[in-house]
Amino acid sequence: MKAEFLLTLAHVSQFLELFPGGPFLKGRREPRVAVVGRSNVGKSSLINALLQTRLAQTSGSPGKTRAIHFYHWKDAGKIIADLPGFGYARAAKTERDRWEVFIDLYFKKEENLDRVLLLLDARHGPTDIDRKAIQFLSLRNIPVTFVFVKADTLKTQAQRALRQKETKSALSELGIEPEGVFWVSSHDQTGIKELARELSVK
Ligand SMILES: Nc1nc2c(ncn2[C@@H]2O[C@H](COP(=O)(O)OP(=O)(O)OP(=O)(O)O)[C@@H](O)[C@H]2O)c(=O)[nH]1
Ligand SMILES: [Mg+2]
Known part of the structure; x- marks a missing residue:
């Protein structure tokens, strides 16, 4: 098996036990790659494509992933974290605040973070919600790799x-x-190998 489910982090009360300090997470010390992005953007699907598994649950309706799920990505020598989507429009404000507190705590406690993949929808440039996430991550000095997903929906080369082009200028603003941005599709596998190579321990 190329990948293995490790654990789910669903509540702040688990932090002390799971992150007592140091690089370990459930006995493993592989660097972590956290997958962040708007609800329904395709985080869990991308994890399945990268890890060649169906372990991560995907859904057509937003708000599917409500906790942080960790997987051991053996080929890459990494632990990959599937985070709940941010800015789920129909969620109550208290719920959205809860997301921020929870994710913030995770990034504070995580001592072995390799990088964050910030997923953006290839069909449109960064939205206001995406901009907030970019700000959230840059304020915390978290290294981010930008990944445009659902590239299969752009049919022509033009x-x-x-x-x-639009995206590059939006990111520059x-x-x-904007160099080193990835364009991928979990549905037709575009760019998946390249991204996997980039994330693998050299
Ligand atoms: N066209 C296309 N659709 C995709 C792709 N990846 C995911 N989707 C669709 O996008 C929807 C959401 O996918 P998920 O992977 O569950 O998204 P998520 O970001 O994990 O969503 P939450 O857990 O709710 O935050 C599903 O209907 C997927 O089929 C892709 O590469 N291309
Ligand atoms: Mg999900």
Whole structure:
């Protein structure tokens, strides 16, 4: 098996036990890759594509992943974390605040974070919610790799070129160096190998 489910972090009361300090998570010390993005953007699907598994639950309706699920990605020598989607519009504000507190605590406690993959929808540039997430991560000095998902929905080369151009300038406006951005599709496997290679321990 290429991947293995490790554990679910669903409540703040678990932090002390799971992150007592040091690099270990359930006895494993592989660096962590956290997958972040708007609800329904395709985080769990991307994890399944990268790990060549169906362990992560996906859904057509937003708000499926409500906790942090950790998987051991053996080929890459990493632990990958599937985070709940942020900015789920129909969730109550208290619920959205709870997300922020929970994720904030995770990033504070996580001593072995390799990087965050911030997923953006290839069909449109960064939305206001995405901008908030970018701000949230940059304020905490978290290293981010930008990944545009659902690239299969851009049918023609011209469409793709236009979207990439728009996106680059949107990212530049946010002060982000748009080089090293990945374009992937979990449905037709576009760019998955390249991203997996980038994330693997060299
Ligand atoms: N066209 C296309 N659709 C995709 C792709 N990846 C995911 N989807 C669809 O997007 C929807 C959401 O996918 P998930 O992987 O569950 O999204 P998520 O970000 O984990 O969602 P939450 O856990 O609710 O935050 C599903 O209907 C998927 O089939 C892709 O590469 N291309
Ligand atoms: Mg999910």
